[in-house]
Amino acid sequence: MYQYNEQDQTLIEERVTQFRGQTQRFLNGELGPDEFRALRLMNGLYIQTHAPMLRVAVPYGLLASRQLRMLAKVARDYDKGYCHFTTRQNVQYNWPSLDRVPDLLAELATVQMHAIQTSGNCLRNTTSDHLAGVCVDELEDPRPYCEIIRQWTTLHPEFAYLPRKFKIAVSGSEHDRAAVQLHDIGVYLVRNETGEIGFRVLAGGGLGRTPIIGQTVKPFLEKKYLLSYLEAILRVYNLLGRRDNKYKARIKILVKETGLEKFTALVEEEWLQIRDDMLLGEDRIAAMQAQFTPPAYESNANSDTGLAQRLTDDAAFAKWFKYNSVDHRISGYRAVFVSLKAPDSPPGDIGADQLDALANLADDYSFGEVRSTHRQNLVLADVKHADLYSLWQRLDALKLATPNIGTVTDMICCPGLDFCSLANAGSIGVAKEINQALDDMDYIHDIGDIKINMSGCMNGCAHQSVGHIGILGVDKKGEEWYQITLGGSSENEAAIGDRLGPSVAKHQITESITRILDVYVQHRLEDETFLQTVKRVGLEPFREKVYANH
């Protein structure tokens, strides 16, 4: 994991000082609300329905146990004892008070955390694969490049006032677990025909009101040009992106309106003028890679024989093992998912005591590190086979072992109308209702890989348009209604879901979802996933069932 040096530390402390001054000027009436709004957003601070909401950065989803303990402390001292993990691997607090936010940020800085550029029309947190460095299908660890990009984006003087927010994701594996194609810039590590590893760069992806899948602007970019290419894209966007209409200001609209070919030509023209002045040296890459060297794995971890026995003896453990852990590139280890989707808890939420306990588990079982996933769960990435059973028991006692990763109850969900001032409809309550309707774990496991994503408004924080089943809250004359889409995906075969039909009323949404699942079970061929069935049979059978007697 990247270790801050003195400069990194100084920067985040100077940021706290700066924000303290800005907050003071606002509270004294010396800084107008519009001006302070832009400044506080770039420090992750929204003004929400009940109180400010603070979004804390978790760069590419990596957390040390001491940072988890600080998140717990902040949850207790500044919030109501819990926090929420977001689809961009970050953490949100819903109840801090404005005047105490500078103190909160100062506490975070003591463990090398901050809220810099977690909101606002600027370069946001760079996200990545939550299994980076441990998965079996990886070409190269993306995290060193994420950190290089993190530093480049942090306080970039030219790109702090962009037309709109700007998100970058990097993935180095075959299976895209980072929704790379749905980012303003997506970066895949790839190998070219001569065997050299470099980047495929996509631009113009994004969710929100107009979901668009990113397109390739550079099929192969040499590593040394990473930052110059990003800078070229950003400069073209900063100068030409629309500023007259915030709904048309994302780079996806610029790419669409300009046309991919012309947009790419503009980027290339800019890039050719700067690329030799901004080379990313091999020494810099090597130094960064040295920050992400593998932990001290035990060479005899694969000699464990107890695991097989436990799996035979304990069906509950076996289920958890199957759904909440995955293969590791080192024999004798597995990566373990910590489910933040317990049936009675809002998706992505975790309490202060759970955070503290999880920090201990990370120290005891996984080299003191935890990762956050874009599906709002956590990962202990390096667990020995011999430790899995006791880890499971301890997670289960913490209600963090619901065996539902990748299943229908592993929903992505935004805070919705209960917390967010943008939302048109509730989402947490609906998630709870769906969970209650789907209380049969065997059924859930039988229907398998189904991703439900639910947002309380068309800003789409919960990526509903790329959910296998997407649920979007809409306002109809003051009432909460829900629009359903089917067939979306954020993985390799990225797709925007198709609208099933008219939106349904709040009291009908849960039944609509269970009917959709019934149609799948009825139509599926052997081993066919939900997404495959939807592709094969189309929307009609689902439509018929959902809108019958509604």
Place this chain on the structure above:
Amino acid sequence: MPIIKNQRILENTWTFVEDDAPLPAGDITVSAKRWTEDKAALLQHTGKLGVRLAPADNVAALGDDLPVIKLIELNFPAFNDGRTFSQARLLRSRYGYQGEIRAIGNYMTDQVFYLHRVGVDSFEFNNPKDMALALSAIKDFTIRYQASTR
């Protein structure tokens, strides 16, 4: 009104001339449009010459004229129009502009650190109270993660 130049407070000696107004004596700035249309007449002027750019103006259009342009004013219609930052960066890094670049209009003292970094070296504020804040804000950060003008 005083300005900040090279981190010192100085009197402003420049006057902006509207497109249809006659040229006064002394140092003047004009719009990009007037510069293009009236260049021959402007070059006869005895005072120093400058150009005021709006965010949509393409800095490349000033091209070969940069050596005779002693001041470029970058006007913020609203503080969140970030094109200004790219204009300054391009003027310094790509076109090698050596003259004064001044931020004017509706921007915040909280932006002067970034403006200074991309190459702006003087600042005019609508509210004189902002001068002291701006002098301090230029030094908000001692750390720089990326290359820029400085």
